[in-house]
Amino acid sequence: MNAAWIFSAHKHIFKEMTFQSLGLVEPILKALQNEGYEKPTPIQAQAIPVILEGTDLIGCAQTGTGKTAAFAIPIIQNLYKKKQEQPQGGKRHIKVLILTPTRELAIQIAESFGSYGKFAGLQHTVVFGGVGQHPQTVALRKGPEILIATPGRLLDLINQGYVDLKNIEVFVLDEADRMLDMGFIHDVKKVIALLPQKRQTLFFSATMPPEIVKLSSSILFKPVKVEVTPPATTAQTINQSLYFVEKGDKKSLLIHIMSDLSIERALVFTRTKHGANKVVKDLVSKGIRAEAIHGNKSQNARQLALKNFKDKTTRVLVATDIAARGIDVDDLTHVINFEMPNVPETYVHRIGRTGRAGASGIAISFCESEERAYLKDIQKLIGIQLPVVTDKFYSSSIPAEKEFDRPKDNFGKKSGGRPQGNQRRNNNGPRNNNDRRNGNSAPRGTNDRNGGNNETRQDGGSATSANGGNAGGKKSYPRSNNNNSNNNRSASTEGGNNKPKSEGNGHNKPTSENVEQKKSWLANWKMKRFTR
Numbered sequence: 001m002n003a004a005w006i007f008s009a010h011k012h013i014f015k016e017m018t019f020q021s022l023g024l025v026e027p028i029l030k031a032l033q034n035e036g037y038e039k040p041t042p043i044q045a046q047a048i049p050v051i052l053e054g055t056d057l058i059g060c061a062q063t064g065t066g067k068t069a070a071f072a073i074p075i076i077q078n079l080y081k082k083k084q085e086q087p088q089g090g091k092r093h094i095k096v097l098i099l100t101p102t103r104e105l106a107i108q109i110a111e112s113f114g115s116y117g118k119f120a121g122l123q124h125t126v127v128f129g130g131v132g133q134h135p136q137t138v139a140l141r142k143g144p145e146i147l148i149a150t151p152g153r154l155l156d157l158i159n160q161g162y163v164d165l166k167n168i169e170v171f172v173l174d175e176a177d178r179m180l181d182m183g184f185i186h187d188v189k190k191v192i193a194l195l196p197q198k199r200q201t202l203f204f205s206a207t208m209p210p211e212i213v214k215l216s217s218s219i220l221f222k223p224v225k226v227e228v229t230p231p232a233t234t235a236q237t238i239n240q241s242l243y244f245v246e247k248g249d250k251k252s253l254l255i256h257i258m259s260d261l262s263i264e265r266a267l268v269f270t271r272t273k274h275g276a277n278k279v280v281k282d283l284v285s286k287g288i289r290a291e292a293i294h295g296n297k298s299q300n301a302r303q304l305a306l307k308n309f310k311d312k313t314t315r316v317l318v319a320t321d322i323a324a325r326g327i328d329v330d331d332l333t334h335v336i337n338f339e340m341p342n343v344p345e346t347y348v349h350r351i352g353r354t355g356r357a358g359a360s361g362i363a364i365s366f367c368e369s370e371e372r373a374y375l376k377d378i379q380k381l382i383g384i385q386l387p388v389v390t391d392k393f394y395s396s397s398i399p400a401e402k403e404f405d406r407p408k409d410n411f412g413k414k415s416g417g418r419p420q421g422n423q424r425r426n427n428n429g430p431r432n433n434n435d436r437r438n439g440n441s442a443p444r445g446t447n448d449r450n451g452g453n454n455e456t457r458q459d460g461g462s463a464t465s466a467n468g469g470n471a472g473g474k475k476s477y478p479r480s481n482n483n484n485s486n487n488n489r490s491a492s493t494e495g496g497n498n499k500p501k502s503e504g505n506g507h508n509k510p511t512s513e514n515v516e517q518k519k520s521w522l523a524n525w526k527m528k529r530f531t532r
């Protein structure tokens with residue numbers, strides 16, 4: 001097969017294709033029939049023949065297109081045929097390695113291999129972190145042919161001598177873009193360095209950022225590219241909508257939407273673990289059954305929450321992006337973005353939890369004013385404008401067409417950036433040179449805990465201006481009072497001049513009074529400086 005071929009997915013091309021026409025063996029066909037599979041999806045119809053031939057492959061397809069079956073089915077067939085032709089005695093070796101970014105996705109892939117290979121007589125196991133390794137090492141000693149793993153736990157087990165990759169024939173890197181997002185790319189490269197040079201490599205990613213393209217070119221040999229939709233597009237079967245809503249109204253809007261009892265289950269996304277817990281608390285307080293799934297939960301708790309959601313015991317599952325990878329729930333109709341993701345590609349992954357394998361789905365997003373920059377990036381990526389839903393009770397008072405800069409963090413940087421070394425972390429932090437340049441500082445030694453805007457009094461107290469600061473760049477310094485030297489008060493000077501304001505006329509000719517005033521000010525300044 002010409003490795004330069006690029007398949008283009010058009011549904012009418014594969015409308016008449018069946019799994020039988022792909023040349024699959026009877027044990028696999030029987031398993032697919034048990035699962036209720038009738039016709040292959042576009043990604044399956046294109047990828048299965050390529051993988052059966054032993055060719056390297058790049059699969060660019062969003063979540064929910066049947067991607068797991070696209071590589072699992074031909075892998076099972078090739079192993080099954082080899083086993084039939086060359087029965088092996090003694091210890092089995094790991095022949096196939098599937099690397100995934102999250103535990104949930106690893107478990108979901110393992111379940112798929114169990115379903116499709118039910119009658120093929122092959123052994124598989126899954127290893128991931130967050131749980132004890134003993135049951136996993138026991139399973140590894142039995143000699144599985146197929147290993148599904150997350151990078152961190154796999155490297156741990158390799159270092160302990162439980163896993164040997166020298167006999168790997170097929171390597172699958174799934175969700176490569178998420179590996180990059182989650183910071184696993186270096187671990188992935190360590191694993192790849194341990195693999196045999198002669199192998200078949202299957203590379204799957206929903207999006208293809210430059211680093212992923214570079215990685216794929218370094219590990220693939222004359223690959224065939226299978227692309228069912230343009231990168232980073234959303235499934236056409238998903239009905240997407242958008243609410244412009246203020247942050248304080250999001251909770252009420254979510255409860256309002258979930259009051260529709262026709263919504264059997266909904267997957268709700270937040271950006272943080274704390275946010276997920278808070279949403280669950282709010283929903284439960286209104287009698288809506290909800291659970292959270294995120295990185296702070298134990299693996300057993302996460303699995304229980306997911307099981308309850310699949311069994312419809314739990315109506316709402318609130319998840320963070322990382323924890324939600326691999327959530328594969330049949331007939332999930334609704335995905336709700338309680339908070340807009342700050343990475344555009346994440347939006348594609350989120351809503352891909354619904355509308356899977358050609359089914360219809362609904363994706364609803366809540367966008368507050370500070371998230372509109374995120375929305376702009378998302379719409380640019382997916383190439384469509386999300387239709388806006390107007391609700392008189394929850395709509396934002398800020399016009400929909402108004403644009404905002406990307407939200408800034410506490411350091412004054414755009415979201416995601418690191419603070420510079422000389423930036424103040426908050427109003428109570430150390431001074432920096434920029435404060436003086438901007439004319440907002442008092443002399444050293446004065447009380448600047450409130451941003452350098454307090455006037456100093458010789459009795460050790462402070463008097464703050466009525467508007468909370470020194471308007472117009474004024475700075476305040478102490479001066480003597482001729483009527484009562486023991487009752488000093490403060491006076492301000494213009495333009496940031498560090499000298500006391502002269503009360504003389506003309507050219508501020510020095511007088512004995514001014515000299516005494518300056519001496520008094522310097523004495524007070526030194527006392528404050530060296531005794532604080």
